[in-house]
Amino acid sequence: MQDKNQQIRELIELNEELENYFRNTIIPQLFVDTHLVLRKFTPPAMKQFSLKLEDVGRPMADITDNFRFPSIIDNIQHVIDTGEVLEKEIQTTDMRWYQMNILPYVVAKAQKTDGVIITFVEITMRIRDLKEQEKLIAEHEILLDTISHDIKTPLTSLGLTIEMLRKIPEKGMEKFPMLLEKVENSLVKMKDIIHDLTESRQSEHRYKAVEELLDFEHILEDVRLTLAQQIWESGAVIECEVCHSEIVFVRRKLRSVVYNLVSNSIKYRVAGRVPKISINVALEDVFTVITITDNSRGIAEADLEKIFTKYERISSDVEGTGIGLYLVREIVNLAGGKITVESEIGKGSTFKVYLKNQS
Structure with a gap:
């Protein structure tokens, strides 16, 4: 009888520790049992996923809209069935991005999965940074394509003008000033294009057009x-x-x-x-x-x-x-x-x- 009372006290202490952890953690976490019922969640989860205290004890199927991630039920079931950890990036109803980790909650004595713990780590800023980097890379590629494309026109013009200069007879030099002006214009245009590229690389907003x-x-x-x-x-x-x-x-x-x-x-x-x-x-x-x-x-x-x-x-x-x-x-x-x-x-x-x- 004394051993049983001791075990009860230990269970109460463990539960209090778990409750204390759930109350004080800054990470949104959910505990879902094998019947796909929400059993616990941390206070941050109330804010990020609009959960209420009365949601405890409700089937996850009734609150999936809070997560803006329709396959979350299937993912939880997969972890319960296989015991494997699952990681995914998801977006919530307030348009924030999270790294979602679903971990099996294993009962040591029975060596059985008794549910899952779902942890959410916010990665909104990382996603935004990645999108900004992708945009900068796209801008850079467009810049290079534009320069390679635009420089062909003055180069072609320069080549044609030089060819015309070669065909001018010695006595036909009256066209020379006009052709020379075309050569100069083509060179100036190429110089301007190259200057644009150089400036964009050396400015403090590298690759960022103003x-x-x-x-x-x-x-x-x-x-x-x-x-x-x-x-x-x-x-x-x-x-x-x-x-x-x-x-x-x-x-x-x-x-x-x-x-x-x-x-x-x-x-x-x-x-x-x-x-x-x-x-x-x-x-x-x-x-x-x-x-x-x-x-x-x-x-x-x-x-x-x-x-x-x-x-x-x-x-x-x-x-x-x-x-x-x-x-x-x-x-x-x-x-x-x-x-x-x-x-x-x-x-x-x-x-x-x-x-x-x-x-």
């Missing part, structure tokens, strides 16, 4: 200068109607978006037809919308999504790398915007770039 208040007409003028030779050779006519000229965006990125769309309008022109490009900038709800319409050869409906795929090219008769429109969509999407396209074969295309306005 938004600023831009005048769209200035961006378009920069694009005109870059494409001067293509515009001159094709006779392209560019008309612009700006109802809203101020845009908060990254200068290099906005320039790349406009450059790629205007360049494609000229590049994919119909033989014998003067390229006509109409650009409109206006406000629409929470977006600044840049609309670029042309009279190019157009795009088949089946290819409208394909044109935004990296390295995908639908026309092999025109020089290109297949990353221009991919870059445009990546830049716009990462900034919280979108790009749409409507096109008709033989008549032309209309691209609409939606840039989210700063609140």
